Amino acid sequence: MDSSLKRLFLLGLAFCSVLFVFWGCRETATMVGGQVEKAFQHPQVLADFHQVSGSCKDCHISKSGPIEDNLTHENNQCVECHASLAKLADVGVRGGVSPHRSHLIGAVACTSCHLGHEKSVSYCDACHSFEHQIPFAGKWERTFVPIDTDMMAQEQALAAGPRETTDVVIVGAGGAGLSAAVSAREAGANVILLEKEPIPGGNAKLAAGGMNAAETKSQAALGITDEKQIMIDDTMKGGRNLNDLALVKILAGNSSDSVDWLTSMGADLTDVGRMGGASVNRSHRPTGGAGVGAHVTQVLWDSAVKRNVDIRLNSRVVRLLKDSADNVTGVLVHGKVSGYYVIKADAVVMATGGFAKNNDRVAKYDPKLKGFKATNHPGAVGDGLDVALQAGVATRDLEYIQAHPTYSPVGGVMITEAVRGNGAILINRDGQRFVNEITTRDKAAAAILAQKGGSAYLIFDHSVRKSLKKIEGYINLHFVREGQSAAELAVAIGVPAAELEKTLASYNRFKKAGKDEQFGRPNLPRELALAPFYAIEVTPAVHHTMGGITIDSRTRAKTVNGKTIEGLYAAGEATGGVHGANRLGGNAISDIVTFGRIAGFEAAQYARQH
Numbered sequence: 041m042d043s044s045l046k047r048l049f050l051l052g053l054a055f056c057s058v059l060f061v062f063w064g065c066r067e068t069a070t071m072v073g074g075q076v077e078k079a080f081q082h083p084q085v086l087a088d089f090h091q092v093s094g095s096c097k098d099c100h101i102s103k104s105g106p107i108e109d110n111l112t113h114e115n116n117q118c119v120e121c122h123a124s125l126a127k128l129a130d131v132g133v134r135g136g137v138s139p140h141r142s143h144l145i146g147a148v149a150c151t152s153c154h155l156g157h158e159k160s161v162s163y164c165d166a167c168h169s170f171e172h173q174i175p176f177a178g179k180w181e182r183t184f185v186p187i188d189t190d191m192m193a194q195e196q197a198l199a200a201g202p203r204e205t206t207d208v209v210i211v212g213a214g215g216a217g218l219s220a221a222v223s224a225r226e227a228g229a230n231v232i233l234l235e236k237e238p239i240p241g242g243n244a245k246l247a248a249g250g251m252n253a254a255e256t257k258s259q260a261a262l263g264i265t266d267e268k269q270i271m272i273d274d275t276m277k278g279g280r281n282l283n284d285l286a287l288v289k290i291l292a293g294n295s296s297d298s299v300d301w302l303t304s305m306g307a308d309l310t311d312v313g314r315m316g317g318a319s320v321n322r323s324h325r326p327t328g329g330a331g332v333g334a335h336v337t338q339v340l341w342d343s344a345v346k347r348n349v350d351i352r353l354n355s356r357v358v359r360l361l362k363d364s365a366d367n368v369t370g371v372l373v374h375g376k377v378s379g380y381y382v383i384k385a386d387a388v389v390m391a392t393g394g395f396a397k398n399n400d401r402v403a404k405y406d407p408k409l410k411g412f413k414a415t416n417h418p419g420a421v422g423d424g425l426d427v428a429l430q431a432g433v434a435t436r437d438l439e440y441i442q443a444h445p446t447y448s449p450v451g452g453v454m455i456t457e458a459v460r461g462n463g464a465i466l467i468n469r470d471g472q473r474f475v476n477e478i479t480t481r482d483k484a485a486a487a488i489l490a491q492k493g494g495s496a497y498l499i500f501d502h503s504v505r506k507s508l509k510k511i512e513g514y515i516n517l518h519f520v521r522e523g524q525s526a527a528e529l530a531v532a533i534g535v536p537a538a539e540l541e542k543t544l545a546s547y548n549r550f551k552k553a554g555k556d557e558q559f560g561r562p563n564l565p566r567e568l569a570l571a572p573f574y575a576i577e578v579t580p581a582v583h584h585t586m587g588g589i590t591i592d593s594r595t596r597a598k599t600v601n602g603k604t605i606e607g608l609y610a611a612g613e614a615t616g617g618v619h620g621a622n623r624l625g626g627n628a629i630s631d632i633v634t635f636g637r638i639a640g641f642e643a644a645q646y647a648r649q650h
């Protein structure tokens with residue numbers, strides 16, 4: 041092409057682009073969806089970009105915008121043009137971390153981060169601080185939205201009556217909710233599962249170290265002798281005997297059966313390690329020590345999908361509905377797209393998790409934790425608890441809130457207790473150990489806070505790294521310091537090299553002798569002698585809220601007078617009683633699977649009778 045022809049072509053192209061934009065604007069201006077009109081006045085959002093190159097129909101079925109809360113069509117459109125999340129994960133790795141490779145479960149929706157009509161946000165930044173260069177980006181921030189927001193719209197939806205009817209509604213698609221959904225379907229009920237976040241799995245998907253269970257096949261295969269009674273004793277002792285013993289007996293008594301139930305759905309829980317406060321190794325996780333939560337919730341998610349559970353994301357329950365006899369009759373939901381609507385149901389299961397991510401609420405119950413970071417997912421703010429309280433439930437133990445001892449302030453993630461369980465030690469800035477590393481969390485966290493700077497270093501060697509796949513994730517996040525020798529590591533983290541060498545030498549002597557003469561640590565899995573050596577700075581962060589809705593052994597919710605609220609069930613971190621004043625590591629996954637299963641079954645039975 042000669043240069044004048046080229047100029048003409050470019051001019052034509054520019055003219056066409058202007059026309060394109062003009063037509064885009066014209067179309068937008070005539071649009072019914074006010075949302076879209078608004079978007080075009082702010083050309084920084086994704087929708088504007090798509091408007092320039094096409095029309096609303098590029099993303100939506102019709103010009104009036106999305107038609108359902110899961111945004112299924114919109115997400116399929118993203119995938120059609122840009123490829124699936126899995127494919128995108130293999131390209132565009134930035135700084136060693138691919139923005140599309142996630143540990144989150146389900147088919148993670150593109151629209152969880154790429155928001156059409158508002159600024160896009162990297163959902164990962166709720167925990168991490170990647171600051172991914174996401175197009176049309178805003179900053180991750182969340183404010184708590186009380187359940188009594190938009191009262192007029194709520195009242196209108198209530199006056200309109202139920203939009204649909206089902207047997208069982210489950211609130212919260214975390215581990216307890218997914219377990220309840222599968223179990224209720226197994227018992228023959230029709231189930232609607234409502235989740236307020238765009239991504240399912242709650243805190244359960246983040247669980248790392250393991251799931252506690254006694255007398256399991258995996259323990260037997262590894263020659264570990266355990267008893268349900270020892271699990272009960274450990275749990276009661278860890279909870280300072282404030283636990284509801286009847287619930288603890290159910291927890292331990294059903295634990296191996298819950299492992300078998302998950303295994304029957306395809307879970308791999310064959311690796312067994314030690315958690316703080318446990319007398320024996322009973323924390324089950326996938327082979328090689330991969331994170332338990334992402335695996336178990338994925339298995340449960342797949343199972344729920346296979347069983348045709350009606351799963352609705354972006355759907356927040358703001359009210360439990362009751363009849364004149366105080367029996368639960370359904371829920372009022374706020375769908376991101378559909379607005380407020382009522383579902384009539386025979387039974388409702390509250391599986392809404394805890395509130396550790398809501399520091400105002402945490403500090404109200406335990407002022408010592410004011411300003412602490414949290415290990416939790418962004419939805420763990422306690423609005424589910426507000427919904428239950430409004431319906432008249434009794435609560436217990438809300439003042440007991442646990443800090444996980446080892447949170448990396450640099451990485452923004454919790455470092456699993458399994459790292460200590462598999463052999464890591466804790467040292468202070470003088471290079472010295474200061475605690476039995478696998479004591480209960482309350483004690484370990486208090487000991488770390490008492491050190492200079494309120495933090496400590498988790499120290500381990502290459503043999504610990506090889507024993508636990510989860511560590512590779514931390515290495516990939518670039519906050520693990522490394523040294524070819526203990527002295528080199530000491531220099532890297534600024535502790536006296538001679539002290540660290542001395543600490544490791546005496547620890548290795550204790551290992552050989554089979555006895556920790558300094559702090560009485562009960563498990564000494566391996567010497568710390570294989571280079572390279574690693575260090576992670578750690579400090580406590582709010583992790584688990586032990587208190588919640590009072591339930592009985594059939595997971596029925598109770599009123600303050602001890603009366604059963606007919607049709608209302610609760611399971612998991614939303615409840616109180618199982619863990620007393622302090623939960624043992626690994627007991628929550630056991631709790632949510634066992635009690636989630638019971639709640640699903642009981643709710644289905646109740647629905648059948650009504």
Ligand code: FAD
Nearest residue numbers: 212214216242243244248249357393419612613626628629
């Ligand atoms: P969640 O899994 O948190 O699910 C609750 C769901 O309800 C959420 O998805 C939330 O968005 C949704 N929801 C809340 N309110 C509403 C509403 N109003 N409407 C609709 N939806 C709502 N425990 C162990 O035993 N072993 C471990 O290794 C382990 N590791 C952990 C690691 C991390 C980083 C964290 C944070 C926790 C860990 N735990 C572990 C604890 C354990 O994961 C949780 O206690 C447990 O998963 C809670 O499960 P759940 O189903 O009760 O709540």
Ligand code: MEZ
Nearest residue numbers: 248249250456457625626
């Ligand atoms: O139970 C937990 O919270 C747990 C085991 C966490 C972890 O350190 O992995």
